[in-house]
Amino acid sequence: MSTEVYHLSSAQPLTEAYIQQSDERIESLFGYHPEKEQDWSRRSKRLENTAASRVESVALAEALRDYNTKFQTAPEAQASINAIAEGAPVIVGGQQAGLWSGPLMVVHKAVSIIGAAKWATKQLGKTVVPVFWIAGEDHDWDEANHTYVLTAEQELRKLSVQRPEGARTSVSRTVINEDTWKELLAELEQSLPHSEFKPVMLEQLSQAAERSQSLSDLFAGILTTLFGKEGLVVLDADDSAIRKLEAPMFRKLIEQNDELERAYVAAADKVKGFGYELQADVVPGSANLFVFQAANGNERTLLHKLEGKFQDRKGQVSLSKEELLQLADQEPSQLSNNVLTRPLMQDYLLPVLGTVLGPGEIAYWALTGGAFRHLDMEMPIVIPRMSFTLVEGTVAKHMAKYELTFEDVATRFDEKKQHWLTEQDQLSIDERFAAVKQSFNDMYGPLLELASSVQPGLAKLGETNRQKIVEQIEYLESKTKDAHNKQYEASIRQLDRIALSLWPSGKPQERVSNMTSYWNRYGLTWLEKLLEVPYERTGGHQIVYL
Structure with missing residues (x-):
């Protein structure tokens, strides 16, 4: 496996300052930092000393066991729940449910949670459990109801499910019927290209849908399918058994x-x-x-x-x-x-050693430190989520062919694409049309002066006439370029395929593309590669070549 580190700006100055420890004032907003190894021991000791102030571990484990059993989770996840019953601390991170798991960053967050738990287990010499907090209490249906996949025609297609009739309640309480699941699965099957892994993937997704009454259930089922063997425990914030404990x-x-x-x-x-x-x-x-x-x-x-x-x-x-x-x-x-009280509730419910957060989440968690202290609690270690860009072999090959770096694709793709096309112009189309337009303007100027000297009113007519002739020259120029570029349609498709894969719709891959596109093509080997990437406590972005 080949990987490459790339600094992907988070567009969150506060988050960047926290991660880089570049503004000492920020420390007062948080408390711990993942790069300080002693903070992991300090937080662990704090959890041991404050166990009585949280939900009783056996009762918590019972609620988690009941919920996870619905999704036929792996023995490793059941072992994690047993560890929680015995007081094991957890690494937790969360996300709202999404159709077919939503964008790839959901997978990245799960990988980060698992990586942090494994690192902490080794560092502290005791079991630390990975937990995924499904924000099923959220009611923003338009955020949860869709995802994007790459079709057989190499197009980005949006798949979505309409909200059933009824009140605007939580995603976990919005019931999806059996026929709708079948329609959604059929649409997914029709959208994805044929592959050797497709039948197995669709069967597993179908089984997850059969056990689901809501998008949150489907989300949980997919997470347990993908990560149950890694010991990941799923939790729905809107589960009635959890609510009772809270x-x-x-x-x-x-x-x-x-x-x-x-x-x-x-x-x-x-x-x-x-x-x-x-x-x-x-x-x-x-x-x-x-x-x-x-x-x-x-x-x-x-x-x-x-x-x-x-x-x-x-x-x-x-x-x-x-x-x-x-x-x-x-x-x-x-x-x-809501977003400000959820961190407090999470820390009351779970023995949180650390919480894995995205850039925006870190920025708003900075608002909660005083609330933690007021309740005689401490904010856990805030751990930046790792992120990845998956680069398929054919995409990497085409990047090399057109001498494109990942940064080129992310920041200046249209410019680089046009530059490549211009370089193919051996006929000097731009220069020759520009010369004709300049020559025409040079010759037309004196005629315009002559006409306006005969009758001033002809100046406006003459200028309109000039513009129309220039427009016709530019129209011919456009058609000539289109005809020329048709010779390079295959290259243009390859270039566009690069952008569609790495930076779809002008956004990072992880914020748009769904994991089924990769599961369909590679089985679960792509996921295994992500889990093999060395864990980084301060997050960061890595380019992973498949």
């Missing part, structure tokens, strides 16, 4: 809501004072909690504090503090976290 923390979040709000506001002011932009909204008066409206199809609604009540913006929900606390105690499945 009830005491919901009570804390409600009872101390004003103090937590002040902590978030203070952190936001600090981040802005350091010169960084906020990556999550800190809204005055927000409770940073959602409620599911049972009377309205379990629609998920954000709560705000208005006139001593917890209300929604439309005034359809209005709960007193006592009523909300009663809900937390008796029906915790009707409550849900």
